Amino acid sequence: MTLLDVIIQIGLDQYADGNRASVIRNINGELKPYAVRINDLIDDADLTANVLMMPGDILIIPDAYF
Numbered sequence: 001m002t003l004l005d006v007i008i009q010i011g012l013d014q015y016a017d018g019n020r021a022s023v024i025r026n027i028n029g030e031l032k033p034y035a036v037r038i039n040d041l042i043d044d045a046d047l048t049a050n051v052l053m054m055p056g057d058i059l060i061i062p063d064a065y066f
Helices: 003-010 038-043
Strands: 022-027 030-035 058-060
Touching: 003 038
Parallel strands: none
Antiparallel strands: 022 030, 022 058
């Protein structure tokens, strides 16, 4: 499953700040955050932003500031 597959499943509302999103991944027992660029993936069709999601990954999408 890729990041785009997850976004298709959960949807994204107008208040989400996709380029400030992050994936929390468990690497050798340590939780590490990785920045992801959801807006670039969806709006600009930047396929380099489409990362592979692993079992146990946590996707955090903050609200946008106005």
